[in-house]
Amino acid sequence: MMRPKMQRMVAIGEAMVEMAPLAGGAYQMGFAGDTLNTAWYARRVLPEGWSVEYFTALGQDGVSDRMVGFLGAAGIGVGHIARLPGRTVGLYMIELRDGERSFAYWRGQSAARLLADAGRLARGLDGAGVVYLSGITLAILEGDGRDVLFAALRVARAAGAVVVFDPNLRPRLWDDTATMCDVVMQAAALSDIVLPSHEDEAAFFGDVDVAATAARYAKAGAGLVVVKNGGGEMMTLEDGVVGLHAPEVGVAVVDSTAAGDSFNAGFLSAWLVGGDAAASVRAGAQLAARVIGQRGALCEVFE
Template identity: 30%
Template structure:
């Protein structure tokens, strides 16, 4: 069976990929101001699904990216970056639209605000007919975020990809990764994100996103409402410097983060999710069972917490992701 690029794998062979991710690959411009008041911008490779894959591959896993970039210098740069990280670019496509640009403003505590150049951006132009079933047949996990759901044709392509992933018996991973400036209407965002959660097996969601989706002012109540609405979805709730919360049959379990001095929180959530998927795919036995084994999942979240925290100690996205030895050095032996 061919994927249309010259590579052929017989159906039913052992899955060679830990994670296949679909979504935005873009340039993150970090915006800062020099002491003399001169503005400064430094660009680097980014985009949440690509960051997740970069984290998986940095730790020693395997990943492939389904994405579109422009036929421009930015697209050339991004392709070189993800290849250098070991990400399979078989499914990295080019489009006449320009590569999407994100501008990240850092606050004093390392937190971020975003603006985008995307009218439209190449990442929104992925089409369903460009997807190949063999990409999914080779993957254990299919991961996506909400930015590909903001516009067509990428929205329809994303839902087609989910269908292909389910047909290939992939675990479906989703990160809402809410970016309000990219949505025309936040009620629309809430609806589409809720639809995506219902299709997933595993969801990494931030505390702010829990409150956004549920309308609750209390986080524990919000998590409980999500668990009630999506009983077949395993939730990992990230809470920034406070760590993460996992909803188990025994109740909500809080796992603290590493104490670090954060200088840039860019990609911390992506590092968390990439490390979580890496750790889970290293479990013995059936991956779907590992996700619902509380002991295994809590161990994986502790590992992911360390990855997310360490990422905040460096500037940038993919460049800031920690290695396996760096994470293990901060975990109990």
């Protein structure tokens, strides 16, 4: 796998309002979303020479203004965020039980459903070294948005961008699981790096082990597959070479929100600056271990 020449990462997806539980039972408002979480952590751990930008659509209301301000203050580029009339941002609420989370969502008027504009994608991805997206990015799109986004990914990849895809399988967002699986594999075929979670893949693709997950995405065309496995042994498959990687041990789980997102950021940040698969997996696992020891998606774990 060749590293990209351009030090510019563009994450595509939906930024949402997060309502996260506090220890006393109250809720705290923040901003999060799977690809946003990865962009936020990547900005914190990538070298300063790298730029990290977020590509989405927001409304023209006050909460959308606050979100743009939040992203900018975090050092994430906002120059390719559309502001659409009559739309707003989605919201989700986290519920925790023994550190494991479940979510309730309100996203019917989310502007991000209309993010896949061909012209804006062409401008936003021009000169990108890394394009990062997820299955949630694809699930929320309205109309012909998926086809438009896939076309933009082909152009970016042909121009030298590394396309990175986390399948992040969330069946509630799709019309049916067959459509979800079909679209996810279409995206994998356009990707250089795929970052699946084995538990999800086993549930919806029937993978019997991490090797089956890795092999399926490699067969689709990914040059590097990193199979996350909860607290179990992870696997990498890079150009036919298999690697097995032990998980972090002794990790106390307070809130598993953004575990995979932060792993992705740590892994990519190490890999993009020349780390091999083993070192990059270790960087991802170490970052995720720090994140799940605190509440909420975005945690100050760097001080």
